[in-house]
Amino acid sequence: xxxxxxxxxxxxxxxxxxxxxxxxxxxxxxxxxxxxxxxxxxxxxxxxxxxxxxxxxxxxxxxxxxxxxxxxxxxxxxxxxxxxxxxxxxxxxxxxxxxxxxxxxxxxxxxxxxxxxxxxxxxxxxxxxxxxxxxxxxxxxxxxxxxxxxxxxxxxxxxxxxxxxxxxxxxxxxxxxxxxxxxxxxxxxxxxxxxxxxxxxxxxxxxxxxxxxxxxxxxxxxxxxxxxxxxxxxxxxxxxxxxxxxxxxxxxxxxxxxxxxxxxxxxxxxxxxxxxxxxxxxxxxxxxxxxxxxxxxxxxxxxxxxxxxxxxxxxxxxxxxxxxxxxxxxxxxxxxxx
Numbered sequence: 276x277x278x279x280x281x282x283x284x285x286x287x288x289x290x291x292x293x294x295x296x297x298x299x300x301x302x303x304x305x306x307x308x309x310x311x312x313x314x315x316x317x318x319x320x321x322x323x324x325x326x327x328x329x330x331x332x333x334x335x336x337x338x339x340x341x342x343x344x345x346x347x348x349x350x351x352x353x354x355x356x357x358x359x360x361x362x363x364x365x366x367x368x369x370x371x372x373x374x375x376x377x378x379x380x381x382x383x384x385x386x387x388x389x390x391x392x393x394x395x396x397x398x399x400x401x402x403x404x405x406x407x408x409x410x411x412x413x414x415x416x417x418x419x420x421x422x423x424x425x426x427x428x429x430x431x432x433x434x435x436x437x438x439x440x441x442x443x444x445x446x447x448x449x450x451x452x453x454x455x456x457x458x459x460x461x462x463x464x465x466x467x468x469x470x471x472x473x474x475x476x477x478x479x480x481x482x483x484x485x486x487x488x489x490x491x492x493x494x495x496x497x498x499x500x501x502x503x504x505x506x507x508x509x510x511x512x513x514x515x516x517x518x519x520x521x522x523x524x525x526x527x528x529x530x531x532x533x534x535x536x537x538x539x540x541x542x543x544x545x546x547x548x549x550x551x552x553x554x555x556x557x558x559x560x561x562x563x564x565x566x567x568x569x570x571x572x573x574x575x576x577x578x579x580x581x582x583x584x585x586x587x588x589x590x591x592x593x594x595x596x597x598x599x600x601x602x603x604x605x606x607x608x609x610x611x612x613x
Contacts, residue, residue, distance in 0.1 A: 316607050318501065322361045325354045329402040336399050345395035348433070348441060351388060355405050355443070356431035357501050363412060364499035365606060367426035371452025377489035378482065379427065380419045380449040381578060384411035387440040396441065408445045421451035425494075428575050430503045430599060448576055448599075450489075457483060460547045463537060463592055464581020470547040480537075480548045481579040481594060487557045488577055500575050500601030506567035514596050519563055528555055535559040537594040546592075556594065564598045572600035 331338045346354060371377065386407040388400050412429060427448035434442030460470040461480035468475035505512025516534035521527060529552040532538040537556055539546055548556070564574045578597040583590050 316604065318357075318604065319361075319607055322354070322357045326358050326362070328398050329358070329405060332399045332402050333406070341398055344398035345391065345393070346398075346401065347395060348436070351396040351401055351441070352431055352433055352443065353502075355401060355408070356429060356503065358405060359408060359412065359429040359431070359445075360426075360501060360503065360601075361499050362409075363426040363429065367416065367424070367449075368496045369425040369450070369452060369494045369498075370496070371423050371425070371494070375452055375489060375492075375494060376454050376456045376486055377492070377494075378421075378451045378454045378486055379489075379576070380415060380451065382411070382415045382447050382449075384408060384445045384447070385434075385442065386445075387442050389440050390436065404443060408443070411445060412447055415447060416449050419449050419451060421454070423452040425450045425452055428500055428503055428599060428601065430505075448578075450494075454486065456486065458550045460549045461553065462545050463539070463548055464594065465545075465583075467545050479581060480553055481581050483553055484557050484560065484579045484594075485577070487553070488560060488579075491561060492576070493573070497606045499604050499606065500573075501604055502572070503575065503599060503601040506598045506600070508567070512597050512599075514563060514567070514598070516593050516595075519559075528552075535563060536596065538591065539593075540589050540591050560596055563596065567598055569600055572602055575599050575601050 328341070328344055332341050332344075384407075386404045388396050388404045391397055408429070408431070412426075416424065416426075427450045428446075429448075430446040432444040432446060434444055436442075457469075457478075461478070461483050462468055462470060464479045464481055466476050466479050468478065506514065508514055508518070514536070516532065516536040516538035519535040521533045521535060527533045529537075529548070531546070531552075532540070535556075536559065537548065537552075560577060560579070564577060568574060576599050578599070580595050580597070581592070582595055583592040
C-alpha cells in the first residue's frame with residue numbers, strides 16, 4: 276500500500292494541502308448550537324463537541340439544529356482528522372515496554388464529502404465520511420498480527436473539490452509493539468529479505484531501519500497527536516537522497532553513493548546493507564527528521580521506502596523517507612470516548 280500512497284501523492288502535487296493548513300480556522304469556528312465542555316484544553320473541548328454532534332446525527336440525521344452545523348473545507352478536514360486521532364489514540368493506546376522496538380503497518384483509504392449549496396460541509400456528510408474512514412482503520416487494525424498493537428496516526432489529506440465533493444485520502448499507521456530486534460545484514464529493499472535468504476517477501480532493510488528509529492520515538496498512554504502532516508518538501512513530503520548530500524568533507528563509510536540516504540547504481544543486483552550500514556543510515560534519518568521539523572511539532576513516524584529507476588545497463592536503487600510530524604496533546608478527560 277505504500278506505493279499506492281506515493282503514486283497518489285505524486286499525481287496531486289497542485290491540490291495537496293499540507294497539514295499546517297488544517298489548523299487555519301477550526302479553533303475560531305463557533306457554529307450555532309455548539310456546547311462547550313469545561314476543560315483545561317479548549318482544543319480537546321472542540322473535538323469532543325464534534326464527536327458528540329456526529330453521535331447525535333448518526334442516531335437521527337434530522338436532529339434539530341444540525342442543518343446549521345456547517346464547516347469550511349479546512350475546518351472539516353481538521354475536525355475529521357482530529358476526531359479520528361483523538362478516538363483511536365485512546366481506544367488503541369500503546370501498552371508496550373518503555374524501551375520499545377516497534378514495527379508498523381501502513382495503509383491508505385479514500386472517501387468523499389458532498390458540499391451544500393453554499394460550499395460548506397454539513398455535520399451529516401462529515402459523520403458519514405468519518406465513519407467510512409473509521410471503518411477502514413478498524414479493518415487495518417484487525418488484520419495486524421501482534422500481541423501488543425497500537426494506534427500511531429491518521430493523516431487526512433485534501434484531494435481537492437470536484438463536482439461538489441471534497442476528496443479525502445487517509446494515510447494511517449498501526450504499530451506492533453515489543454517486536455524482537457533483528458540485526459544482521461539485509462537486502463536494500465523490495466522485501467528481498469535478509470542476506471542469508473530469510474524473510475523473503477516479508478521484510479528488508481527499510482523495515483529494520485524503521486524498527487530502529489522506533490527506539491527514539493516517545494510513546495506513552497494518554498497522548499494524542501493533532502495537526503498531523505509530512506515535511507514540506509518539493510516532493511510532497513518525500514525526501515530523496517539527492518536532496519540530502521553528505522556535508523562537505525564528510526565521507527560515506529558505506530560502499531554506496533555519497534548521500535545521507537541509501538543510493539546505489541548497479542547492474543540489476545540486490546546489494547546487502549550490513550548492520551553497520553543500517554545504523555549509519557538510521558542515524559542520518561534522525562538528523563534529517565530534525566532538520567525538517569516544524570517549531571511547534573514533534574516527529575511521530577518516518578516511513579522508509581525503497582524505490583528503483585530501471586535503465587540499461589544499470590538501475591538506480593534508493594531509499595526515500597516520509598517524516599510525519601504533529602502537535603502533542605495529553606488527554607484531560609478520564610474517559611473521553613463513549
